[in-house]
Amino acid sequence: MKLKILTLAFVLAFSASIPSINADSCPNVFFYFVGNSLSDYKNLTLGSTFATLTSPYYDITKKTIFYTTGWMCDYSSFDAQTILGALLSRKSAYNLVYVDWSNYTQDWFVLSMLNQTSCVANTVYQIISQMQTQLALTPDKINFVGFNFGAHLFGYVGRQFTGTKVGRITGLDPGAIFTFTDMIFNAYNFVPLQSSDATFVDIIHTSNDKFGCKNATGTVDFYVNGGFTQPGCSLIKSFLDYKPYQDRSHGYLLVCSHSRVVFLYAESVKRADTAARPFLSSRCVTGTTTYNANNCTDTSDNMSMGYFAFNPPALSGYSNIFYVATTNNSAQFSLT
Ligand SMILES: *[C@@H]1O[C@H](CO)[C@@H](O)[C@H](O)[C@H]1NC(C)=O
Ligand SMILES: *[C@@H]1O[C@H](CO)[C@@H](O)[C@H](O)[C@H]1NC(C)=O
Ligand SMILES: *[C@@H]1O[C@H](CO)[C@@H](O)[C@H](O)[C@H]1NC(C)=O
Numbered sequence: 001m002k003l004k005i006l007t008l009a010f011v012l013a014f015s016a017s018i019p020s021i022n023a024d025s026c027p028n029v030f031f032y033f034v035g036n037s038l039s040d041y042k043n044l045t046l047g048s049t050f051a052t053l054t055s056p057y058y059d060i061t062k063k064t065i066f067y068t069t070g071w072m073c074d075y076s077s078f079d080a081q082t083i084l085g086a087l088l089s090r091k092s093a094y095n096l097v098y099v100d101w102s103n104y105t106q107d108w109f110v111l112s113m114l115n116q117t118s119c120v121a122n123t124v125y126q127i128i129s130q131m132q133t134q135l136a137l138t139p140d141k142i143n144f145v146g147f148n149f150g151a152h153l154f155g156y157v158g159r160q161f162t163g164t165k166v167g168r169i170t171g172l173d174p175g176a177i178f179t180f181t182d183m184i185f186n187a188y189n190f191v192p193l194q195s196s197d198a199t200f201v202d203i204i205h206t207s208n209d210k211f212g213c214k215n216a217t218g219t220v221d222f223y224v225n226g227g228f229t230q231p232g233c234s235l236i237k238s239f240l241d242y243k244p245y246q247d248r249s250h251g252y253l254l255v256c257s258h259s260r261v262v263f264l265y266a267e268s269v270k271r272a273d274t275a276a277r278p279f280l281s282s283r284c285v286t287g288t289t290t291y292n293a294n295n296c297t298d299t300s301d302n303m304s305m306g307y308f309a310f311n312p313p314a315l316s317g318y319s320n321i322f323y324v325a326t327t328n329n330s331a332q333f334s335l336t
């Protein structure tokens, strides 16, 4: 309680220093259309001529995966390089676009980023609207994949599609602020990624109540080893692994359990497209609040976490919450 009051004081004290922004559109948001390698991309922004984009940067016949990252990260960070690197193996089926909002994420004052998320989302939506017009992009062919607050950013973008919804949003441990999450989200009217933001919203939880949100707000929610702490990680290790301003190539947000989700998703992407799915998950009984293996035993759907996840048929007595076990501290993480 004392800590909460302190944080509230902190929030109020800094409110005045946050510059006022135009809520309709935020400048300095860029889309990188990735070609055949991560160093080969076209960097475009609102007002650019998207119509001139051709393969390998954009192919109108393909679906498009948009990836973005969160606090303290950018295109060179470990998460973007790992996930987009893995997705290059899916280039024959997908266009790959990285959404750069690093102008807003590179601020130590996390609340400043949080406060500008909906404005940045307006801009992302406007850029995608231009892609819809110039490139015949349809919302159902969109899969947003976001890590940390990037997941919430895509939630805000998805909410703006009033007709056909975005096909899929994949939330990789959507960002939280430890025990202060509810208080801060309420103070800012911040709406976390939720199931109504797209036709299918799959969320992977690896650091509940720390850097990631604990609530099951997706169409399906996966709790890896229960979602709190990952094998080989501890809260102490999370802080030891936090390497701000030391190694940009590994990103600023190198925190163990939270970062694990990046490697899990990348591993699922790289798996062969066969019947043997990675990260087979077991479904939990209705009302599950503790994501332990005992409450989560049904495997009849063969639900796969990550790239191959799908919207399962309803199952009487069961929720859309899934438990996933991994054991190793390094790849291969999937037990299946
Ligand atoms: C948040 O952003 C708005 C503009 O959208 C601005 O007026 C306000 O000062 C910012 N700061 C806080 C703490 O709300
Ligand atoms: C993308 O373009 C903007 C504006 O020209 C520039 O500031 C930014 O550094 C570019 N990003 C990359 C990774 O090329
Ligand atoms: C965002 O971009 C503006 C304009 O280029 C610049 O003044 C500002 O310092 C940038 N902020 C961050 C956090 O990068």
Ligand SMILES: *[C@@H]1O[C@H](CO)[C@@H](O)[C@H](O)[C@H]1NC(C)=O
Pocket: 181, 182, 185, 192, 213, 215
């Ligand atoms: C999580 O769920 C609880 C209970 O419904 C709610 O009070 C809280 O605001 C939610 N928090 C977030 C971050 O979604």
Ligand SMILES: *[C@@H]1O[C@H](CO)[C@@H](O)[C@H](O)[C@H]1NC(C)=O
Pocket: 285, 286, 287, 288, 289, 290, 292, 294, 295
């Ligand atoms: C889940 O498991 C815990 C501990 O084994 C138990 O207390 C609880 O009643 C179970 N059921 C649900 C719906 O969470």
Ligand SMILES: *[C@@H]1O[C@H](CO)[C@@H](O)[C@H](O)[C@H]1NC(C)=O
Pocket: 300, 301, 302
């Ligand atoms: C799940 O996998 C098992 C074993 O391969 C198979 O027998 C079963 O038909 C599968 N169920 C579904 C719903 O795909």
Ligand SMILES: *[C@@H]1O[C@H](CO)[C@@H](O)[C@H](O)[C@H]1NC(C)=O
Pocket: 327, 328, 330, 331, 332, 335
């Ligand atoms: C991962 O764990 C499994 C057992 O769960 C083991 O068979 C496998 O060798 C391990 N892989 C690595 C790379 O440690």
